Amino acid sequence: MKIALDVMGGDNAPYSTVEGGVDALKESDGLFIYFVGPSSQIKEKLDAIDVEKYKERFEIVDAPQVITNDEKPVEAIRKKKDSSLVKAVSLVKDKKADTVVTAGSTGAFMAAGYFILRRIKGIDRPALAPIFPSAGGYTIVLDVGSNMDAKPEHLLQYAKMGSIYAKGVFGISEPSVGLLNVGTEEGKGNELTKKAYELIKECDEINFMGNIEARDVPGGKVDVVVCDGFVGNVMLKFMEGAASFIFSSLKEEITKNFSRKIGAVMLKSAFTDFAKQMDYTEHGGAPLLGVKGALIKSHGSSDAKAIKNAILKQGKGLIESKVLDQFSDGI
């Protein structure tokens, strides 16, 4: 498996990103990595780590330009041909790499999928499909921001892609699919969800559980949740904000006085395990489903571990399961 790693994306680029790539090389013998970014910085980091024994399994691809979060995605993709993102995605387009991992601008990431790789036939809108921690372990949600004004038929396509993805990558035999809505009864919701419900219900390939409410996402009621990109984005970012608020409130409470501090020390391992369970970086980023090639978006604040997980969990899963081929056959 060959990965094109955009080393310039995210808050911890390029050093932690390069480190995450090397960690992935250490753990997976069959892996080859293109480190894509400014070659001097990549070399500097690789020289600092001992990579001698992996030297046959990586290559540096010089890409001196960087696309930032502030740039207009489509314009940036078109103008910055020497950016790490465009060069990494082009490696997939040219069949030199199987997949791209990036922690950079989500907008540019989606634009690159759309305009460089292009859509798979039968899919009108690609969908970004991250994993939410939930009572069932995890819940796949799509879309969370690729398509802001989804139409009912887009939600049907998400339901199909989500099913194939959950089955192929996560090994769930008949993934249950829920339509995110404001109530569970048929007929609830806005114009979009009312029409989408009818379409999804009619589709035999989908194990459709009907409407679900947002509380059922962390509740783990279904394997795959389908919603429009605006709503999914709100839910994803609310989760991040709520987790951060909850952790800081909890930390403040448990360190307020001496006896609480002792209790907190005794519970340190419990808090670590708890934090790990809530940590979405454990699952290694979100794929953009529906484009001709595997593109994986890792969180902007990804550290080396998150990058490694994006490569070894998501990247490997997407490639080995061949779900992208199934999209074009099945949709």
Add this chain to the structure above:
Amino acid sequence: MKIALDVMGGDNAPYSTVEGGVDALKESDGLFIYFVGPSSQIKEKLDAIDVEKYKERFEIVDAPQVITNDEKPVEAIRKKKDSSLVKAVSLVKDKKADTVVTAGSTGAFMAAGYFILRRIKGIDRPALAPIFPSAGGYTIVLDVGSNMDAKPEHLLQYAKMGSIYAKGVFGISEPSVGLLNVGTEEGKGNELTKKAYELIKECDEINFMGNIEARDVPGGKVDVVVCDGFVGNVMLKFMEGAASFIFSSLKEEITKNFSRKIGAVMLKSAFTDFAKQMDYTEHGGAPLLGVKGALIKSHGSSDAKAIKNAILKQGKGLIESKVLDQFSDGI
């Protein structure tokens, strides 16, 4: 102040609801309560509590019918004239009570506001405006489900109502207002938010902070968050589900072995304080803003304390601040 309390709404009706009403009578001398519901059940509960000294300050209004969550809201409101909800709301319409508190069906609650009290002039769609716990203490969000397919001008009206409400009831001198979106830059979002941004920006009465992201809601970045009812409902229910998931995961971790259990005992008061901070029932329910009269929806699982808070915090605040009069003048 006179409150019409629908004792039949919610999971803990009627006994905890009646108890919450009595607790409110104990704490507030100027309060009068109509207990609206099946009189025999109300009497039974009141007889069990010692209410002799408050007997001048309450009245039982017999309402033998009950509207359940499963009924179609508009139909239920029209057909069940002897239901506790319809009778309670009618007391406000007839100027006998200042406000209604109910923990019953949200749909029926909104329908009662819409069809019995009617809209305030200048407001096309009423909005349900609960409080989210946040790093700033609390954040008011509207709408969370009254209006499923909001138009840009509705969001403008929410921004105006939210500002007047935050100022009048919570004493915030110049409430900051944020438009919920998928990014903070102008021009981000779906068709609705792009147009709403333009309208709100042009309005001098609103202290508009531009777009905010969902992570800024628990982050407490602004006082008032404006969004369409579908998105707000998803956020509200996601918060509930996430809180429940987080508490159960945390509980599981801290009771996994003996030493953790000891630590957990030492942190008991910390966990209690933490839970209180996260507990939205502390704030006492959500008003339906934009109808001719004060209607307060308490959570379906409200206990006596939540009902008391809905009466003493939300109810009192709405009435004493006269914000409803300001809506008709200011919008």
